[in-house]
Amino acid sequence: MSFIKRKTRRQFLAKPLVESREMLDNPSRGWYQIHTFMLEREVDFDELYWSLQKEDGLALVFLQIGAFRAAPLSAEALERLAKILSFFKKHNKEMIIRVAYDNEGNGITAEPDFLSEIEGHMNSIGPCIRQFADSILVVQGLFVGSWGEMHDSKFLARDKLKRLAQTWRLALGEQIAIAVRTPGQWRMLHLPGQETAQTNTGLFDDGLFATARHLGTFGVKSREEAAWEEPWCPAEEKRFVAELAGRVPYGGEALAAADETAEAYQAVANVLEEMRALGVTYLNRIHDAERIASWRSQTCKAADFLHLAGQQTALWQGVSVFDYIGAHLGYRYVVRGADFVEKREPHVSLRIENTGFAPCTRALALYLVFVEAKPEDMFDDSARDASVLELCESGQMAGTYRLVPCELWRLGQGSEITLEASLPQLAPGTYDLYLTLRQKESGRVIYFGNEPVAKQVYLGRLTG
Numbered sequence: 001m002s003f004i005k006r007k008t009r010r011q012f013l014a015k016p017l018v019e020s021r022e023m024l025d026n027p028s029r030g031w032y033q034i035h036t037f038m039l040e041r042e043v044d045f046d047e048l049y050w051s052l053q054k055e056d057g058l059a060l061v062f063l064q065i066g067a068f069r070a071a072p073l074s075a076e077a078l079e080r081l082a083k084i085l086s087f088f089k090k091h092n093k094e095m096i097i098r099v100a101y102d103n104e105g106n107g108i109t110a111e112p113d114f115l116s117e118i119e120g121h122m123n124s125i126g127p128c129i130r131q132f133a134d135s136i137l138v139v140q141g142l143f144v145g146s147w148g149e150m151h152d153s154k155f156l157a158r159d160k161l162k163r164l165a166q167t168w169r170l171a172l173g174e175q176i177a178i179a180v181r182t183p184g185q186w187r188m189l190h191l192p193g194q195e196t197a198q199t200n201t202g203l204f205d206d207g208l209f210a211t212a213r214h215l216g217t218f219g220v221k222s223r224e225e226a227a228w229e230e231p232w233c234p235a236e237e238k239r240f241v242a243e244l245a246g247r248v249p250y251g252g253e254a255l256a257a258a259d260e261t262a263e264a265y266q267a268v269a270n271v272l273e274e275m276r277a278l279g280v281t282y283l284n285r286i287h288d289a290e291r292i293a294s295w296r297s298q299t300c301k302a303a304d305f306l307h308l309a310g311q312q313t314a315l316w317q318g319v320s321v322f323d324y325i326g327a328h329l330g331y332r333y334v335v336r337g338a339d340f341v342e343k344r345e346p347h348v349s350l351r352i353e354n355t356g357f358a359p360c361t362r363a364l365a366l367y368l369v370f371v372e373a374k375p376e377d378m379f380d381d382s383a384r385d386a387s388v389l390e391l392c393e394s395g396q397m398a399g400t401y402r403l404v405p406c407e408l409w410r411l412g413q414g415s416e417i418t419l420e421a422s423l424p425q426l427a428p429g430t431y432d433l434y435l436t437l438r439q440k441e442s443g444r445v446i447y448f449g450n451e452p453v454a455k456q457v458y459l460g461r462l463t464g
Helices: 045-051 075-090 115-130 158-172 183-188 234-245 260-266 268-278 289-297 310-315 321-328 381-393
Strands: 011-014 030-032 034-038 058-064 094-100 136-143 178-180 201-203 205-208 250-254 280-284 333-341 347-354 364-372 400-404 416-422 430-439 457-463
Touching: 011 333, 030 058, 045 075, 058 075, 075 094, 075 115, 094 115, 115 136, 115 158, 136 158, 158 178, 158 183, 183 201, 183 234, 201 234, 234 250, 234 268, 260 268, 268 321, 289 321, 333 430, 333 457, 400 416
Parallel strands: 030 280, 034 058, 058 094, 094 136, 136 178, 178 201, 205 250, 250 280
Antiparallel strands: 011 457, 333 347, 347 416, 364 400, 364 430, 430 457
16 A cells, blocks of 8 residues: 655635724825925024924925025025925925915016026026935926916916926926926826826816815816817816826815805715825815814714725724825725635735725835744734834845735725735745835835734734
8 A cells, every 4th residue: 555645735824904094104195284485584493393293294395485586596595495305304204395486376476577587496496306306295386376376477378388397397307296286287288198197297286175176277168179278177177187196196285165166075975085086195284274174073974985895984984084084195005815825836815905095106115024933923913023023124125025016006096906926935834924015215114004003914824
């Protein structure tokens, strides 16, 4: 009699994956408030430090240069600018930058008389901003208009805007994203049919929810009736905005209703659906006070999530609308499942969903990490997580790991992706499996929206 020795099969004991409703300290998304600087004046950096709020993941750095409307920027002003940008980088506040001649609503009178003077300022400021590219989410506007919002200006004709955009892009370099105020202005800078997916120029909207047309951001004509550069009706412009928001971070200011056309935006469900449809990544936490106060005073109800999965409906009920919005600005990745598959080439199958309002616009690196397990750590999350913390903290993943090819940053709101990570050549034994995510450029950790919130998600134990 003879016996055939069967190959020992590996077994995987998956840990149940639970979604968290915690706020995640993730980069390139979230709330901001405005910090205004007049470059001819000294900055009190001690006072500025105390104005920073943990709640704000971002900072809008508003650079008012009206004092130089008829003169080049001084060496002192440029030196001051470098110190301002260094301050926010030091304190880990990713920046939204806007440069303007006016912050009082006097765009036409505050601007220089000649386009060449604006271009001179762009060429002076651009190289300084360029040095901080890795700490900048987006640069808003082209210097012109009241508050830099590209209205009330004598430089809004197509030829002038194109010239300003070209000068600003050359001064900033290709890496930094630029945003203009309206879709019509974006189309002035791009030929009909030019692929939105190939651009590093997007949009910002400081008229969100004020009216049905977002204070003139959108028009009334259909796309077929309107010229390429004209505003289109809201439904078609919103689809256009969403395409761009998948490439360049989109956000701005949410305003209280300015007229009866904004009545629909009093309903929480409509506000949340609009944010998802547009792909909102960042919002002003201070302005508009009335709109923000209403969100803080309301709580989420089941009816606000009828379009979402059942588990989210239950999870977020009773949370303030403000907190729900804050948790979902931009991307929010949740690991929904992890399975070990031994057929053909053994691999781990991962299901990940983006529950946020928008895709991530930064390239990401996803790692599957294997740590030799200790039996006594099986049900002790704190001990097990401590053993892998140093490995994940290093950013080098100096141990047994597998880089998982992923396109998570292109994953839109409510979309789920299945990824496969083949197993490395592991010696027989017992291993704990973790998933960790980082920005490719900066190496910063991206927290998953799983419970408990940690720098890595524990998937389960592999034996055999």
